[in-house]
Structures are given as C-alpha cells and as structure tokens.
Amino acid sequence: MRLEAKSLGWATGSRPIVEDVSLEVAPGETLGLIGPNGSGKSTLLRLLAGLLTRRTGTVLLDGAPLTTLSRRDIAQKIAVVEQIAETSEALLVRDVVELGRTPWLSALAPFGAQDRAIVTDALEAVGMAQMAGYRWATLSGGERQRVQIARALAQRPRILILDEPTNHLDIHHQLSLLRLVANLPVTVVMALHDLNQAMGCDRLAVMDGGRMVACGPPDEVLSTARLASIFRVQATRLRDPADNATVFRFLCHEV
Numbered sequence: 117m118r119l120e121a122k123s124l125g126w127a128t129g130s131r132p133i134v135e136d137v138s139l140e141v142a143p144g145e146t147l148g149l150i151g152p153n154g155s156g157k158s159t160l161l162r163l164l165a166g167l168l169t170r171r172t173g174t175v176l177l178d179g180a181p182l183t184t185l186s187r188r189d190i191a192q193k194i195a196v197v198e199q200i201a202e203t204s205e206a207l208l209v210r211d212v213v214e215l216g217r218t219p220w221l222s223a224l225a226p227f228g229a230q231d232r233a234i235v236t237d238a239l240e241a242v243g244m245a246q247m248a249g250y251r252w253a254t255l256s257g258g259e260r261q262r263v264q265i266a267r268a269l270a271q272r273p274r275i276l277i278l279d280e281p282t283n284h285l286d287i288h289h290q291l292s293l294l295r296l297v298a299n300l301p302v303t304v305v306m307a308l309h310d311l312n313q314a315m316g317c318d319r320l321a322v323m324d325g326g327r328m329v330a331c332g333p334p335d336e337v338l339s340t341a342r343l344a345s346i347f348r349v350q351a352t353r354l355r356d357p358a359d360n361a362t363v364f365r366f367l368c369h370e371v
C-alpha cells in the first residue's frame with residue numbers, strides 16, 4: 117500500500133515540531149527515518165499513523181485521505197509500535213498479541229481458529245511462542261518490545277510504522293527483527309538510531325529541527341558531510357570485505 121504525506125505539519129502552541137514534510141513510500145518499500153534526538157521523528161510517525169491530528173497537510177493511503185477513513189479502517193491497514201507501549205499489566209503475552217486482531221473482529225466475525233493461528237504465527241515470528249502464557253507484567257524490556265511487534269504483525273497490516281523497534285533488544289534480536297521486517301510484504305516506515313542498521317533500509321529520510329532535510333538511497337543520504345552537519349560526528353566509511361557492505365565508524369569530538 118502506498119503511503120503519502122503532503123506538507124505535513126504539527127505544532128505545540130506556536131512551536132513547530134514537524135514542518136512541511138512531504139514524502140511518498142511505495143508499496144513494499146522500507147523507509148528509515150533518522151535524525152538527532154528531538155528532531156520530530158516520533159511526531160512524524162504519529163501523524164502518518166493518524167494518532168495525532170495534523171495542523172497542516174494531508175496523509176494519503178493509496179490516494180485516499182486518512183481523514184476519510186474510520187478508526188477501524190485505518191487499524192486494518194496500519195499497525196504501529198510506539199516507543200512506550202501502554203498495556204494492561206494483568207494481561208498474558210498471548211492476550212496482548214490477540215489485541216492485534218481487534219480491527220478484524222465483529223459480531224459476525226468473532227475471534228476464531230484463523231485468528232488463533234495468526235496470533236501463534238506472530239508469536240513464533242518474534243521468538244516469543246514459548247512465553248505465550250507469561251504475564252506481561254513479568255517481561256523484560258526486550259521481551260515486551262518483541263510482544264508489541266508480534267501484536268502489530270497479528271494485525272496483518274498493509275503498512276507497519278515502528279518507532280525505534282530495536283530499542284531494548286539484544287544484538288541477535290535486533291538483527292532478526294530487521295530481517296523479519298525487511299522480508300514482510302508490507303510498506304514499512306521506521307525510526308532508527310543505529311545508522312549502520314539504517315543502511316539496510318531501501319531509502320532513508322533525515323529529520324532535523326522538525327524538517328525533512330534529505331530523502332533518498334542510504335549511500336547518498338549518509339554522506340560524511342551530512343553526518344558531520346546533522347549528527348555532529350566524524351564518520352569514516354569502511355568496507356566489510358565479506359560482502360562489500362558499507363560500515364560506519366563514528367567519532368565525536370564535542371560534548
């Protein structure tokens with residue numbers, strides 16, 4: 117599904133947080149959103165998902181304005197994993213993932229065998245099937261993150277919006293999550309802080325001070341000049357002899 121933003125903006129009082137952002141994400145594409153702390157990434161993701169009402173501009177799903185769709189329509193199309201997930205502490209892991217099926221249920225289509233199978237698949241995809249019966253309240257930060265990803269997968273969305281999905285995850289689970297996401301047949305927009313991991317996205321959009329200052333292929337966007345001006349680091353490009361991939365080493369000379 118194609119996701120478009122046109123001149124999107126949001127402000128708190130008179131302080132602009134996201135200003136005049138236009139972008140287009142093609143069906144099946146993975147767009148990485150990068151930028152320094154406080155540059156507006158989470159706010160932009162919330163605007164794209166319709167969780168925050170934009171001050172200016174439009175969000176379009178396959179050409180249809182988000183504002184013309186019901187909450188249920190949107191939830192059947194877009195799944196979101198935010199940085200901080202609010203979930204009732206009393207729930208079991210499986211219950212949390214079952215919440216992902218909510219947009220698809222109705223009086224005529226109650227939770228059934230197919231929903232159960234989708235939930236089991238989602239738990240397996242993130243390696244949490246063994247912990248399905250655990251209480252959410254007892255999980256570690258990384259386990260909670262994987263359960264929230266499973267909840268989003270169980271939603272069977274066409275667009276996946278992820279805010280720092282590798283947060284809290286150990287390196288194995290970071291890489292397996294990024295591979296899982298890359299192989300999903302859905303459109304993905306995700307905020308990432310690890311710029312080496314961001315290199316695996318199809319394209320990168322760079323936020324700075326609420327504005328999108330660059331968007332394009334990772335190799336072009338992550339120039340050493342931009343890494344110096346936006347991220348305030350000195351970057352050295354290295355080549356991994358195993359597959360010729362670009363790897364960055366970063367140095368920071370200021371506080």
Ligand SMILES: Nc1ncnc2c1ncn2[C@@H]1O[C@H](COP(=O)(O)OP(=O)(O)OP(=O)(O)O)[C@@H](O)[C@H]1O
Pocket residue numbers: 128133151152153154155156157158159160
């Ligand atoms: N509801 C709000 N009210 C007031 N200020 C807000 C609100 N939401 C965001 N901001 C401010 O907007 C700026 C951008 O926040 P946002 O969370 O979008 O940045 P970010 O790029 O995701 O940051 P990080 O990398 O630290 O997660 C921050 O300065 C933040 O304090």
